[in-house]
Amino acid sequence: MSTTASTTLSAASTYSAVLDGDEDQPHGIHGSFHTLALGALGVVFGDIGTSPLYALKEVFVGHHPLTVDVLHIYGALSLIFWSLVIIVTIKYVMLIMRADNKGEGGSLALFALVSRMTGAKRGGPLLMLGVLATALFFGDAIITPAISVLSAVEGLSVVDARFTTLVIPISIGILVGLFFIQARGTDTVGKLFGPIVLVYLLMLTILGVVNIIRRPEVLEALSPLWGWRFMADDPKLGFLALGSVVLAVTGAEALYADMGHFGRRPIAYAWLFVVFPALLVNYLGQCALLLRDPSAAQNPFFLMAPEAWRLPLVIIATLATIIASQAVITGAFSLCQQAVQLGLMPRLKIEHTSANAAGQIYVPMANWTLMILVVLLVLMFRQSTSLAAAYGIAVTGTMFITTCMLAVLTAKVWKWPLWLVVLTTAIFLTIDAAYFASNLTKVPDGGWFPLLIGAIAFTLLTTWSKGRELMIARLREAALPIKVFISSAAGSATRVPGTAVFMTTAADGVPHALLHNLKHNKVIHERVILLTVKIAHVPFVEEEARCRLEDLGDGFHRLVIKYGFMQEPDVPAALARLTGCGPAFKMMDTSFFLARQTLLPSSRPGMAIWREKLFAWMLRNAESAMEFFRLPTNRVVELGSQVEI
Numbered sequence: 001m002s003t004t005a006s007t008t009l010s011a012a013s014t015y016s017a018v019l020d021g022d023e024d025q026p027h028g029i030h031g032s033f034h035t036l037a038l039g040a041l042g043v044v045f046g047d048i049g050t051s052p053l054y055a056l057k058e059v060f061v062g063h064h065p066l067t068v069d070v071l072h073i074y075g076a077l078s079l080i081f082w083s084l085v086i087i088v089t090i091k092y093v094m095l096i097m098r099a100d101n102k103g104e105g106g107s108l109a110l111f112a113l114v115s116r117m118t119g120a121k122r123g124g125p126l127l128m129l130g131v132l133a134t135a136l137f138f139g140d141a142i143i144t145p146a147i148s149v150l151s152a153v154e155g156l157s158v159v160d161a162r163f164t165t166l167v168i169p170i171s172i173g174i175l176v177g178l179f180f181i182q183a184r185g186t187d188t189v190g191k192l193f194g195p196i197v198l199v200y201l202l203m204l205t206i207l208g209v210v211n212i213i214r215r216p217e218v219l220e221a222l223s224p225l226w227g228w229r230f231m232a233d234d235p236k237l238g239f240l241a242l243g244s245v246v247l248a249v250t251g252a253e254a255l256y257a258d259m260g261h262f263g264r265r266p267i268a269y270a271w272l273f274v275v276f277p278a279l280l281v282n283y284l285g286q287c288a289l290l291l292r293d294p295s296a297a298q299n300p301f302f303l304m305a306p307e308a309w310r311l312p313l314v315i316i317a318t319l320a321t322i323i324a325s326q327a328v329i330t331g332a333f334s335l336c337q338q339a340v341q342l343g344l345m346p347r348l349k350i351e352h353t354s355a356n357a358a359g360q361i362y363v364p365m366a367n368w369t370l371m372i373l374v375v376l377l378v379l380m381f382r383q384s385t386s387l388a389a390a391y392g393i394a395v396t397g398t399m400f401i402t403t404c405m406l407a408v409l410t411a412k413v414w415k416w417p418l419w420l421v422v423l424t425t426a427i428f429l430t431i432d433a434a435y436f437a438s439n440l441t442k443v444p445d446g447g448w449f450p451l452l453i454g455a456i457a458f459t460l461l462t463t464w465s466k467g468r469e470l471m472i473a474r475l476r477e478a479a480l481p482i483k484v485f486i487s488s489a490a491g492s493a494t495r496v497p498g499t500a501v502f503m504t505t506a507a508d509g510v511p512h513a514l515l516h517n518l519k520h521n522k523v524i525h526e527r528v529i530l531l532t533v534k535i536a537h538v539p540f541v542e543e544e545a546r547c548r549l550e551d552l553g554d555g556f557h558r559l560v561i562k563y564g565f566m567q568e569p570d571v572p573a574a575l576a577r578l579t580g581c582g583p584a585f586k587m588m589d590t591s592f593f594l595a596r597q598t599l600l601p602s603s604r605p606g607m608a609i610w611r612e613k614l615f616a617w618m619l620r621n622a623e624s625a626m627e628f629f630r631l632p633t634n635r636v637v638e639l640g641s642q643v644e645i
Helices: 033-043 053-062 070-098 108-116 124-154 156-161 159-182 188-213 215-223 224-233 235-249 252-257 262-292 294-298 308-339 364-381 384-390 392-412 418-440 449-479 482-490 512-520 571-576 608-621
Strands: 002-003 018-019 494-503 524-538 545-553 557-565 591-602 636-644
Touching: 002 308, 033 188, 033 262, 033 308, 053 070, 053 235, 053 262, 053 294, 053 384, 070 215, 070 224, 070 235, 070 252, 070 392, 070 418, 108 252, 108 308, 108 392, 124 156, 124 159, 124 364, 124 384, 124 392, 124 449, 156 159, 156 308, 159 308, 159 364, 159 636, 188 215, 188 308, 215 262, 224 235, 235 392, 235 418, 235 449, 252 308, 252 392, 262 294, 308 364, 308 392, 364 384, 364 545, 392 418, 392 449, 418 571, 449 591, 449 608, 482 512, 482 545, 482 557, 494 571, 512 524, 512 545, 512 591, 512 636, 524 571
Parallel strands: 018 524, 494 524, 494 591, 524 557, 591 636
Antiparallel strands: 002 636, 545 557
């Protein structure tokens, strides 16, 4: 054993917060209904709102191009329309958004909700689904900024062919600049997002209406019969076309994931009365243009506009894609925070960029990793058409997983009749599976990229979760009952003034740091706090339910501090409000003791050796527990030991 005292804590400390299943009250969403709806336009709908830039183009000139004739134009449009209705409107807006975890949405929030309500095992299939959805999201978070910005800047080629060589440099410049401003926060810029997207959607509507007036018969395509005829005419080609049609609904998961920021009703209102009509009218307008000029399939979005409008349209579209990229980057930050709190990722450095908005955070490691991968993606694929092959797999995979978890929710929590659960699940799974299977055909053309990113992320997440579980189990094997310790050691050891806080992942037994401190220093403080931080399966825990204190006798107290998975632990702040265990806490009279475990990979059952080594590497590079729990830098003592897993 080794003992060190320092003002900085080694990143190898094992104090990640542990999970708890208690419920608490939902957090509040502030702002008027219309203000929230406008804000949702700028954050929630950026991704799906920019789909018209590339979706229909990919249907006709992508990797499985269609003949630009009435059957295929009407058929593709019918599929897009009914996909927007069934997947976005019915599945997400009307159904899945009801599955909120105290106001929060997203795959991890849904996993936490279902686990809490059903008592599912933490390491069971539901966790694997949540982890897989998280891994796929990271692949989506890399592709969305690349394809969105690139497809908008490619409009310069439509304005003037001489601009073609500038598309890649301008796109990379915009993306790099976007990632560099993340550290400054998006509070000020965010206020402009809603109005800009509103202007963009207005332009979509105007361009669509102008072209529909010229060929009003395009409205016939809204009939589901055209989609059926299209699929029946050439089932193989129709199946392959689904991989491009699904691009029209990418971003649907954002409606659910961002629900905690704006609430269900404002998002539903903005979709039903603003975004959906604008998208539908624009797709109708693009198809009307193709009826008049089949050659416009090369870039129907920008060719809808008169020549004089194209440069302003490129500018507005580029702004909209920047907003879409910002939304997915912010989503990646939030997902990292949730994953860390739920014990699926190592501690990461998380910075708040707003004193007023708790949800505005910045995660440096995630930011720079995303930037490097996004730039590499643009340089590798160089065209939005090539990127479209990589897009869709992650999105459809996440949709499929969400439906699986929804099936458990409707059956176990909402208690729907079995026939209704089976019918609803079968419909959604059939659609999701068809889209996902169609996208799998694009694996050789670029679809391998999100699968590779997802596989790496899944391996890291599951290795951390399993390794942490094994480490806690190994530490508990040698744990000494606290009552035995107090009766045998506390009375004979020298008591010194002050307060000692021993942090432990287990809410029972004696912390290793306490045993080591007694062994090496031969003293026990007058007041000893055995502190465990727990993360509940709800997003927010109110102050009155934050602490649970137990008097163990002889100056020993066991304290459990609870936080939601959307909150950051602040141990000194919680201690300052604590009463019932003696005088008020003073940081200058308080010492924090933490155990630093050095992992020794072994042949014991649990994980493969290579995963044990990977877990040890992740542990060494995790954020300092001192910073993660906001402990005072000059009051931390670290005590080291070795653990075999």
